[in-house]
Amino acid sequence: MNNFEYQNITQIIFGRDSQKQVGEKVKAMGKKVLLHFGGQNIIKSGLYDNIITSLQESNVDFVELGGVVPNPRLSLVRKGIELCKAENVDCILAVGGGSVIDSAKAISMGACIDFDVWELFCTQQPISRCLPVGVVLTIPAAGSESSDSLVITKEEGQLKSAYHSNLVRPKFAVLNPELTFTLPPYQTACGISDMLAHVMERYFTDQLNVDITGRMCEAVMRGIMDNGIKVMSNPTDYDSRAELMWAGTVAHNGFIGVGRTEDWASHGMEHEISGIYDIAHGAGLSIIFPAWMKYVYKNHIPRFVRFAVRVMDVESGGNDTDDLIQTAIHRLEQFYHSMGLPTRLSEIGIDDSHFQEMANKCGNRGSLEKLTPKDIVEIYRLAL
Amino acid sequence: MNNFEYQNITQIIFGRDSQKQVGEKVKAMGKKVLLHFGGQNIIKSGLYDNIITSLQESNVDFVELGGVVPNPRLSLVRKGIELCKAENVDCILAVGGGSVIDSAKAISMGACIDFDVWELFCTQQPISRCLPVGVVLTIPAAGSESSDSLVITKEEGQLKSAYHSNLVRPKFAVLNPELTFTLPPYQTACGISDMLAHVMERYFTDQLNVDITGRMCEAVMRGIMDNGIKVMSNPTDYDSRAELMWAGTVAHNGFIGVGRTEDWASHGMEHEISGIYDIAHGAGLSIIFPAWMKYVYKNHIPRFVRFAVRVMDVESGGNDTDDLIQTAIHRLEQFYHSMGLPTRLSEIGIDDSHFQEMANKCGNRGSLEKLTPKDIVEIYRLAL
Numbered sequence: 001m002n003n004f005e006y007q008n009i010t011q012i013i014f015g016r017d018s019q020k021q022v023g024e025k026v027k028a029m030g031k032k033v034l035l036h037f038g039g040q041n042i043i044k045s046g047l048y049d050n051i052i053t054s055l056q057e058s059n060v061d062f063v064e065l066g067g068v069v070p071n072p073r074l075s076l077v078r079k080g081i082e083l084c085k086a087e088n089v090d091c092i093l094a095v096g097g098g099s100v101i102d103s104a105k106a107i108s109m110g111a112c113i114d115f116d117v118w119e120l121f122c123t124q125q126p127i128s129r130c131l132p133v134g135v136v137l138t139i140p141a142a143g144s145e146s147s148d149s150l151v152i153t154k155e156e157g158q159l160k161s162a163y164h165s166n167l168v169r170p171k172f173a174v175l176n177p178e179l180t181f182t183l184p185p186y187q188t189a190c191g192i193s194d195m196l197a198h199v200m201e202r203y204f205t206d207q208l209n210v211d212i213t214g215r216m217c218e219a220v221m222r223g224i225m226d227n228g229i230k231v232m233s234n235p236t237d238y239d240s241r242a243e244l245m246w247a248g249t250v251a252h253n254g255f256i257g258v259g260r261t262e263d264w265a266s267h268g269m270e271h272e273i274s275g276i277y278d279i280a281h282g283a284g285l286s287i288i289f290p291a292w293m294k295y296v297y298k299n300h301i302p303r304f305v306r307f308a309v310r311v312m313d314v315e316s317g318g319n320d321t322d323d324l325i326q327t328a329i330h331r332l333e334q335f336y337h338s339m340g341l342p343t344r345l346s347e348i349g350i351d352d353s354h355f356q357e358m359a360n361k362c363g364n365r366g367s368l369e370k371l372t373p374k375d376i377v378e379i380y381r382l383a384l
Numbered sequence: 385m386n387n388f389e390y391q392n393i394t395q396i397i398f399g400r401d402s403q404k405q406v407g408e409k410v411k412a413m414g415k416k417v418l419l420h421f422g423g424q425n426i427i428k429s430g431l432y433d434n435i436i437t438s439l440q441e442s443n444v445d446f447v448e449l450g451g452v453v454p455n456p457r458l459s460l461v462r463k464g465i466e467l468c469k470a471e472n473v474d475c476i477l478a479v480g481g482g483s484v485i486d487s488a489k490a491i492s493m494g495a496c497i498d499f500d501v502w503e504l505f506c507t508q509q510p511i512s513r514c515l516p517v518g519v520v521l522t523i524p525a526a527g528s529e530s531s532d533s534l535v536i537t538k539e540e541g542q543l544k545s546a547y548h549s550n551l552v553r554p555k556f557a558v559l560n561p562e563l564t565f566t567l568p569p570y571q572t573a574c575g576i577s578d579m580l581a582h583v584m585e586r587y588f589t590d591q592l593n594v595d596i597t598g599r600m601c602e603a604v605m606r607g608i609m610d611n612g613i614k615v616m617s618n619p620t621d622y623d624s625r626a627e628l629m630w631a632g633t634v635a636h637n638g639f640i641g642v643g644r645t646e647d648w649a650s651h652g653m654e655h656e657i658s659g660i661y662d663i664a665h666g667a668g669l670s671i672i673f674p675a676w677m678k679y680v681y682k683n684h685i686p687r688f689v690r691f692a693v694r695v696m697d698v699e700s701g702g703n704d705t706d707d708l709i710q711t712a713i714h715r716l717e718q719f720y721h722s723m724g725l726p727t728r729l730s731e732i733g734i735d736d737s738h739f740q741e742m743a744n745k746c747g748n749r750g751s752l753e754k755l756t757p758k759d760i761v762e763i764y765r766l767a768l
Contacts, residue, residue, distance in 0.1 A: 001399075004398050007394070009393050012391065014643065015643075016387060212603065212631055215607055224596075239385060240593070242385040258398070
């Protein structure tokens with residue numbers, strides 16, 4: 001097991017009606033809040049009104065900035081930073097999914113420095129402070145509600161960049177599964193794919209003796225798949241929605257990855273696809289992960305056999321491990337299909353014309369298997 | 385799934401040489417620290433000297449209070465509180481296992497009030513503050529290094545009482561598995577029994593749809609048993625010691641119990657035994673848990689079948705669930721025996737002379753099965 005440090009200060013407020021506490025929670029964070037969100041969904045659903053009421057009841061002053069889009073944009077982040085500085089905002093409330101939360105985190109960082117926030121992404125220099133961020137989660141997927149990371153897209157050059165700091169973990173996250181009842185099936189499925197990928201990036205390691213976290217990863221993967229299937233046939237089943245909402249947080253708050261050497265090559269390869277084509281991150285992952293598995297498994301048989309048997313329920317009786325693993329990958333693809341997700345680039349109209357460019361941008365990646373741009377082109381080909 | 389709130393602020397510093405960071409971590413907590421510990425073991429092992437050196441290098445002023453014993457005593461807690469008040473101590477460093485940490489937590493509470501600390505245990509009134517506590521863990525067992533709870537014994541009347549508050553979670557916990565290499569086998573085994581029990585108290589519920597936390601409990605139970613067996617045959621195996629050390633924290637930091645209705649009857653029944661007979665808590669639990677299972681399983685067949693199949697690896701092929709569950713309980717007893725732990729009161733010379741008194745003190749307990757003192761006497765009898 002690797003040496004590690006772990007601390008996660010996010011207060012989780014989970015369950016029915018939990019959003020009613022938001023005013024009181026924001027009040028404990030600061031005096032004037034930036035209410036940050038995406039499109040019209042939270043207005044249509046009534047959540048926006050609930051939150052405004054809660055803020056007003058707690059006498060919290062606020063300004064608003066909507067308009068966050070999937071793969072959140074640097075331009076809006078810059079606008080948010082200007083707004084925070086001009087209005088003396090001292091905390092941020094993100095209402096939405098991972099894109100809104102990531103955008104809020106970037107604003108919270110930029111509001112506390114006197115140079116352009118993109119510099120932080122380019123140099124990866126550590127921050128010493130940021131504005132506190134609170135969350136009302138509406139899309140279980142990215143895990144950003146208690147993670148230490150964010151990803152922002154710079155429009156010029158279609159550049160995606162990630163940043164990590166323990167300081168950007170939200171101060172609180174309100175998780176009410178009822179708020180996810182109306183999520184469209186495709187968006188639900190993309191969230192499921194994203195959280196599953198967050199566990200797989202941690203699970204696939206050649207390290208021995210990280211057994212308990214390995215088993216916990218298996219527990220969460222099985223839970224995600226079981227409840228994913230339930231939710232697709234019954235979108236207003238509170239318990240399955242609750243399991244998935246909590247799984248999304250567990251998958252990416254770092255707890256089940258401690259002491260492990262994580263991989264993250266598949267996320268890197270996917271970010272280049274959704275950077276250019278602007279497809280949903282979860283759909284990119286359901287395409288990339290099986291291709292990555294096919295490309296790397298032969299050098300890591302024991303780990304993939306364990307995945308096949310413990311997660312994908314493949315019978316381990318036979319002796320042909322190749323068959324066993326390929327059956328597991330096939331079952332994973334079947335799972336993605338049952339969620340309505342693609343498993344091939346050609347299914348969503350992407351050809352090989354940008355493979356080399358994407359692979360070059362991606363650079364060297366991976367830990368279980370160290371990948372060069374040449375390998376990455378091969379994986380993109382396997383995903384065609 | 386139940387509504388829940390969860391926040392755990394403890395910073396975990398895990399791995400080889402992690403205790404070297406202790407001076408710097410204490411310095412961030414306060415100006416003058418109470419160094420709190422048990423007997424001579426940490427002096428003999430050199431850990432005491434390491435810690436003094438680290439505190440001195442960080443220019444941290446300190447006073448000392450050793451002498452904590454298993455089932456930590458109120459009298460020493462009171463002495464610690466007086467010392468903190470007299471010496472203007474503003475933080476506490478606990479070096480040891482659960483007893484030392486619980487004692488430190490009680491002192492940290494008592495140092496911030498102007499009445500006797502036992503009143504807090506009697507009234508269960510909430511605290512508004514306590515001194516910050518840091519930990520260097522030497523015995524993986526109680527999980528107190530990042531839990532929200534403590535148990536103290538009042539000598540007069542042999543009264544054990546627990547207290548819970550999110551405020552008593554330690555600010556940091558240094559976990560170096562190497563510090564556990566020299567733990568005697570029996571103490572190692574008692575720790576294993578304690579952490580296993582912490583998971584079982586959370587696992588055994590009739591709630592449906594708490595599947596992911598249920599699977600995570602199974603993951604941790606299997607990990608504890610697998611690595612427990614390894615450690616008994618090879619006490620200086622870093623990786624198994626590391627797995628167990630982390631398991632002890634995971635078992636009791638609350639993360640795998642969220643949204644679940646927990647039980648805790650077995651802990652309650654055991655506290656009455658170790659309150660009177662002063663046996664190790666872990667040894668009391670290895671006696672009580674199988675007896676509790678035998679007494680309650682018939683009303684909760686599905687949960688116990690799941691335990692049998694997923695945790696104790698009993699083949700589910702046959703149709704007789706009674707057999708299946710009894711085999712699982714028998715295997716659990718075999719596991720305890722293989723650790724050198726008792727599974728019967730008679731093995732450690734305890735007869736039925738105090739059963740009624742202990743059951744009366746225990747009162748009504750349990751959640752999976754609601755137990756009265758009459759039931760508790762029956763369970764004690766099954767444990768004879």
